Amino acid sequence: MKFVTAIIKPFKLDEVREALSGLGVSGITVTEVKGFGRQKGHTELYRGAEYVVDFLPKVKIEIAIKAELLEQAIEAISKAAQTGKIGDGKIFVWDLEQVVRIRTGEAGEAAI
Amino acid sequence: MKRFFATLMLLGSLGLSGVALSEGPTPAPALTAQPMEAAAVPAAPAEAAPAAAAEAAPAEVKPVPNKGDTTWMMVSTLLVILMIIPGVALFYGGLVRAKNMLSVLTQVMAIFCLISILWAVYGYSLAFGDGGSLNWAIGDLSKMFLAGITGDSTAATFTDGVVIPEFTFVAFQLTFAAITVALIVGGLAERVKFSALLVFAALWFTFSYLPIAHMVWATGGFLFEKGDLDFAGGTVVHINAGIAALVGAMVLGKRVGYGRDAMPPHSLPMTMVGASLLWVGWFGFNAGSNLEATGGAALAFINTILATAAAGLSWMFAEWLLRGKPSMLGVASGVIAGLVAITPAAGLVGPMGGIILGAVAGVVCLWGVSGLKKALGYDDSLDVFGIHGIGGIIGAIGTGIFVSPALGGVGVDGYSMGSQVVTQATGVLITILWSGVVSLVAFKLIDMTMGLRVSEEQEREGLDTASHGERAYNL
Numbered sequence: 001m002k003f004v005t006a007i008i009k010p011f012k013l014d015e016v017r018e019a020l021s022g023l024g025v026s027g028i029t030v031t032e033v034k035g036f037g038r039q040k041g042h043t044e045l046y047r048g049a050e051y052v053v054d055f056l057p058k059v060k061i062e063i064a065i066k067a068e069l070l071e072q073a074i075e076a077i078s079k080a081a082q083t084g085k086i087g088d089g090k091i092f093v094w095d096l097e098q099v100v101r102i103r104t105g106e107a108g109e110a111a112i
Numbered sequence: 113m114k115r116f117f118a119t120l121m122l123l124g125s126l127g128l129s130g131v132a133l134s135e136g137p138t139p140a141p142a143l144t145a146q147p148m149e150a151a152a153v154p155a156a157p158a159e160a161a162p163a164a165a166a167e168a169a170p171a172e173v174k175p176v177p178n179k180g181d182t183t184w185m186m187v188s189t190l191l192v193i194l195m196i197i198p199g200v201a202l203f204y205g206g207l208v209r210a211k212n213m214l215s216v217l218t219q220v221m222a223i224f225c226l227i228s229i230l231w232a233v234y235g236y237s238l239a240f241g242d243g244g245s246l247n248w249a250i251g252d253l254s255k256m257f258l259a260g261i262t263g264d265s266t267a268a269t270f271t272d273g274v275v276i277p278e279f280t281f282v283a284f285q286l287t288f289a290a291i292t293v294a295l296i297v298g299g300l301a302e303r304v305k306f307s308a309l310l311v312f313a314a315l316w317f318t319f320s321y322l323p324i325a326h327m328v329w330a331t332g333g334f335l336f337e338k339g340d341l342d343f344a345g346g347t348v349v350h351i352n353a354g355i356a357a358l359v360g361a362m363v364l365g366k367r368v369g370y371g372r373d374a375m376p377p378h379s380l381p382m383t384m385v386g387a388s389l390l391w392v393g394w395f396g397f398n399a400g401s402n403l404e405a406t407g408g409a410a411l412a413f414i415n416t417i418l419a420t421a422a423a424g425l426s427w428m429f430a431e432w433l434l435r436g437k438p439s440m441l442g443v444a445s446g447v448i449a450g451l452v453a454i455t456p457a458a459g460l461v462g463p464m465g466g467i468i469l470g471a472v473a474g475v476v477c478l479w480g481v482s483g484l485k486k487a488l489g490y491d492d493s494l495d496v497f498g499i500h501g502i503g504g505i506i507g508a509i510g511t512g513i514f515v516s517p518a519l520g521g522v523g524v525d526g527y528s529m530g531s532q533v534v535t536q537a538t539g540v541l542i543t544i545l546w547s548g549v550v551s552l553v554a555f556k557l558i559d560m561t562m563g564l565r566v567s568e569e570q571e572r573e574g575l576d577t578a579s580h581g582e583r584a585y586n587l
Contacts, residue, residue: 018121044376044433045437045439045483046376046377046439046441047441047442047445047478047495047498048482048483048485048486048495048498049375049376050479051374051375052374053374053375
């Protein structure tokens with residue numbers, strides 16, 4: 001089992017969700033986050049005061065999937081979230097040891 | 113017609129003082145020759161009333177307030193209250209960080225309440241009474257607790273024989289005192305101790321607002337007698353408050369993290385709403401200062417639209433040119449700068465003069481909150497000095513220029529631009545010195561006794577929870 005974390009542009013969330021749903025990914029966790037990568041921040045000017053805003057708003061999505069779905073999932077996210085401009089985000093892949101569905105007590109792939 | 117209007121304005125600026133009746137035995141000099149004046153006197157302080165009444169009773173008919181004027185002045189009073197709560201409160205509130213939102217709202221509303229009471233207790237009497245040998249600077253205490261004022265008392269206006277109820281005049285002037293003190297909050301925001309602010313408000317109101325208001329607006333006041341023109345309070349309100357805020361910002365010191373941490377405004381929409389309420393309310397402030405619902409009020413009214421619009425645009429375009437982007441805060445700040453600048457000139461300059469005055473104020477105030485502020489290195493949190501202080505000075509000097517009939521102004525008797533500008537500058541200088549010294553002494557006294565500033569820990573926590581035990585947003 002794999003655990004995929006992707007940081008994407010906020011306005012791409014719906015497209016990514018649709019692409020993943022199409023693959024049969026049955027659950028996504030979404031978090032609004034801030035951070036910076038190569039895109040860096042921008043400056044804001046309030047009267048005489050100039051502030052450099054280092055952390056830009058992004059959306060973090062997390063999914064747990066069967067290992068064989070990984071390549072398709074990565075491709076789906078990449079395709080849906082890509083604009084070609086700096087700041088499109090990143091995808092991180094983790095090995096997932098265990099999953100438990102709390103309601104039924106099912107474990108492993110059956111619980112995904 | 114123009115000549116008539118000029119005279120009207122001159123009388124007006126005289127009458128604004130105090131509107132004759134509060135002046136007791138010596139009514140406004142320019143008005144004394146008029147037969148109607150005798151009839152206005154019965155409303156004067158108690159000791160003068162019986163004699164005057166006896167004299168006037170047989171022949172004269174006591175002037176009765178015109179219902180239109182009275183209504184307009186009550187509406188104007190309400191509009192100025194709207195400027196303070198919620199206008200100034202929201203304008204300032206949006207500019208601070210979320211953790212200090214309620215502290216600013218509380219400060220503005222509490223100051224409005226406090227000054228309202230002090231105004232009735234002794235403020236009105238000291239501002240518009242006759243101070244005898246001290247009359248050049250301050251009134252007396254004969255109308256303490258509004259003694260002797262009844263529903264029948266009247267206050268003179270700019271026109272002989274035209275009066276408004278004295279209670280209306282008291283209420284109208286009350287709002288001016290309250291907004292002036294409330295404006296100072298912006299220079300101290302995000303770090304001042306609430307109790308210290310209230311003590312300062314009472315001290316500064318007593319020792320700076322009242323004398324300056326008396327000097328500029330009351331018969332016998334030093335600047336009034338010199339012919340200083342301040343239609344609606346550019347000197348009395350804006351320079352006065354701007355200097356107090358500047359001194360306060362310097363005595364208090366910079367906010368923790370100033371220049372290092374980001375301190376962006378937490379809600380510019382609030383600031384936009386506040387600025388708009390200020391603009392709308394300012395029609396009461398400026399056009400109401402005419403004291404009658406006449407063409408003079410209409411002139412002040414149109415100027416309050418045009419000068420303000422010009423300043424909003426000039427700030428916006430200057431910012432666009434110099435910084436690359438036109439900002440909402442820029443337009444809103446320009447609007448306030450324009451309102452400040454047109455205040456002393458509202459009923460005195462022509463609409464085109466007003467536009468130029470506003471346009472100049474927009475650009476210079478932008479420099480006031482950026483270049484000048486950086487150069488001097490003080491932390492005037494919400495730029496009270498940069499906008500009200502600088503804008504007030506531009507307005508005061510500009511009034512001396514654009515009042516010229518050659519430039520479309522209404523003119524004053526014996527006008528010469530040079531001498532009028534010198535008079536205006538004298539008023540500016542006296543206000544800067546007076547307010548500066550009173551503010552410095554008051555802030556230092558408070559700092560040495562009760563402390564002026566919250567602890568660093570409280571400041572980091574935010575004044576909402578640290579000083580008031582509540583937070584603005586529980587989302």
